[in-house]
Amino acid sequence: MPEEFKPDFDKMNGLVPAIAQDAASGEVLMMAYMNEEAWNKTLETGEVHYYSRSRKTLWHKGGTSGHVQRVVSIRLDCDDDTVLLRIEQIGGAACHKGYRSCFYRELKDGAVSQCAPVVFDPKEVYK
Numbered sequence: 001m002p003e004e005f006k007p008d009f010d011k012m013n014g015l016v017p018a019i020a021q022d023a024a025s026g027e028v029l030m031m032a033y034m035n036e037e038a039w040n041k042t043l044e045t046g047e048v049h050y051y052s053r054s055r056k057t058l059w060h061k062g063g064t065s066g067h068v069q070r071v072v073s074i075r076l077d078c079d080d081d082t083v084l085l086r087i088e089q090i091g092g093a094a095c096h097k098g099y100r101s102c103f104y105r106e107l108k109d110g111a112v113s114q115c116a117p118v119v120f121d122p123k124e125v126y127k
Contacts, residue, residue, distance in 0.1 A: 018082075020087050021086050022086075022089055029100070030094045034051055039083075048060075048071060065091065069088070072086045093120055
């Protein structure tokens with residue numbers, strides 16, 4: 001991997017936003033954060049790892065649910081401080097609440113509606 005292709009983790013105290021996008025459809029599935037360890041683990045394994053700000057630890061997306069994100073390609077923005085992960089979402093759900101996308105609610109014409117399907121019941125998956 002070329003050294004110049006790496007997020008600038010120093011800009012935001014060691015974290016960068018990481019957007020997961022379905023590589024086939026272009027649908028934005030989620031946004032989380034990566035630290036350098038998550039970045040390196042993602043490159044090493046080919047599956048996305050993030051940093052949990054609430055738990056203050058590395059997490060392998062889908063490690064518990066089986067709904068992993070396989071990397072197709074990775075893009076960096078022009079300032080090297082945001083990562084776009086073009087992924088294949090295994091199992092169909094990116095959201096820990098069981099929806100296809102974390103962006104499952106939409107405000108349109110003054111009304112809120114659900115705009116992503118439910119794929120699994122989180123009570124069954126995260127017992």
